[in-house]
Amino acid sequence: MKRIYLDNAATTPTRPEVIEAMQPYFKQSFGNPSSVHFFGKETLNAINEARYRVAQMLGTKDEEIIFVSGGTESDNLAIFGTAYANRDKGHHIITSQIEHKAVLEPCRFLEREGWRITYLPVDSAGMVDPDDVKDAITEETVLISIMNANNEIGTIQPLNEIGTIARERGVYFHTDAVQAFSHIPVKVDEINVDLLSFSGHKFYGPKGIGGLYVRKGTAISPYLFGGYQEFNLRAGTENVPGIVGIGKAVQLSMLEMDAQIVYIASLRDKLVRSLLEIEGVRLNGHSSQRLPNNINVSVDFVDSEAMVINLDFKGIAISAGSSCTAAMKGPSHVLTAIGLSYEEARSSIRITIGKDNTEEELTYFLDVFKDVVNNLRDMSPVFQERRLGSK
Ligand SMILES: *Cc1c(COP(=O)(O)O)cnc(C)c1O
Numbered sequence: 001m002k003r004i005y006l007d008n009a010a011t012t013p014t015r016p017e018v019i020e021a022m023q024p025y026f027k028q029s030f031g032n033p034s035s036v037h038f039f040g041k042e043t044l045n046a047i048n049e050a051r052y053r054v055a056q057m058l059g060t061k062d063e064e065i066i067f068v069s070g071g072t073e074s075d076n077l078a079i080f081g082t083a084y085a086n087r088d089k090g091h092h093i094i095t096s097q098i099e100h101k102a103v104l105e106p107c108r109f110l111e112r113e114g115w116r117i118t119y120l121p122v123d124s125a126g127m128v129d130p131d132d133v134k135d136a137i138t139e140e141t142v143l144i145s146i147m148n149a150n151n152e153i154g155t156i157q158p159l160n161e162i163g164t165i166a167r168e169r170g171v172y173f174h175t176d177a178v179q180a181f182s183h184i185p186v187k188v189d190e191i192n193v194d195l196l197s198f199s200g201h202k203f204y205g206p207k208g209i210g211g212l213y214v215r216k217g218t219a220i221s222p223y224l225f226g227g228y229q230e231f232n233l234r235a236g237t238e239n240v241p242g243i244v245g246i247g248k249a250v251q252l253s254m255l256e257m258d259a260q261i262v263y264i265a266s267l268r269d270k271l272v273r274s275l276l277e278i279e280g281v282r283l284n285g286h287s288s289q290r291l292p293n294n295i296n297v298s299v300d301f302v303d304s305e306a307m308v309i310n311l312d313f314k315g316i317a318i319s320a321g322s323s324c325t326a327a328m329k330g331p332s333h334v335l336t337a338i339g340l341s342y343e344e345a346r347s348s349i350r351i352t353i354g355k356d357n358t359e360e361e362l363t364y365f366l367d368v369f370k371d372v373v374n375n376l377r378d379m380s381p382v383f384q385e386r387r388l389g390s391k
Pocket of ligand 1: 009010069070071072073075100102147149150151176177178179199200201202208210
């Protein structure tokens with residue numbers, strides 16, 4: 001069966017160039033980067049080159065990049081690391097209601113430990129209001145963590161304004177940039193952040209590798225203890241093939257990002273126009289401040305899981321709201337935060353386009369999607385009643 005992958009926010013395929021760059025580090029170049037002999041120097045050099053690539057991408061110094069095991073560890077290190085290092089100042093953190101679980105769950109843990117967490121609301125497009133951030137800051141606030149771009153609805157936050165406020169008030173500012181990094185231009189000095197999380201497998205790099213940008217001078221504690229790797233912030237022998245892979249993925253993204261944004265956004269805009277022509281379909285998230293690859297729509301009277309499963313039968317992979325909600329009960333916390341009803345949230349799907357998707361694939365998707373929606377609506381008594389009622 002022909003398979004079409006439209007779930008690129010969940011993960012992306014690892015690029016062949018990335019796999020090729022990683023190969024030697026599983027074979028002949030296996031040294032421990034901490035070793036002083038040739039084998040160690042060889043892998044240390046490879047790590048340093050990858051660090052340089054990431055630093056270039058973000059406009060930072062090399063020594064401000066810490067490699068970790070992925071986006072989740074990066075978010076956890078940013079939150080627990082700054083909370084612990086600054087606990088003498090206070091026990092208050094500001095975040096938003098639409099963060100990824102990798103930010104929300106560490107915050108919930110700290111809440112149970114006696115910290116006060118402010119979960120800022122968002123507007124109907126999924127935007128945090130910088131004035132709300134300003135109003136929430138107290139003398140006790142040690143960290144603000146607001147994501148760069150949302151993984152479900154693609155909304156891009158006004159980080160520059162929030163970062164300016166954080167800087168004025170002397171509060172550290174972290175952003176989960178896992179969905180934005182290597183997809184849209186992200187320079188730490190333009191968005192005024194002190195800490196920024198990214199993950200390899202969301203931009204055609206390998207799984208199990210990511211990183212945290214830590215601005216020089218930021219008070220942060222490690223939360224894994226052992227060796228002195230990664231500037232004493234992340235103990236453990238480095239994932240050398242992973243680091244080489246993420247470095248290669250970043251290098252290629254830097255060359256291709258501008259063209260990819262134009263290409264992917266044009267596919268998205270065309271598909272959104274066609275989807276909105278279908279009766280009872282609405283776009284969720286911001287109309288312009290949004291990731292180039294993200295489409296999230298509510299489809300009246302159709303259950304999102306039913307759409308996902310029926311499309312999967314036809315070889316098409318999309319997700320219901322967010323991939324992480326797949327195993328959870330209840331509607332997505334992001335969709336309810338932007339004001340969707342339970343029913344609307346339970347009838348929403350996410351389509352995320354990748355650099356390798358073609359126009360033909362999206363045309364095929366649209367045809368199949370219309371069939372699936374029609375079939376499911378034919379089976380829906382509520383929809384039939386409404387249809388009769390409106391005639
Ligand atoms: C995927 C994702 C994460 C988690 O990254 P992993 O590398 O899978 O641990 C965190 N935040 C956001 C916004 C994500 O999309």
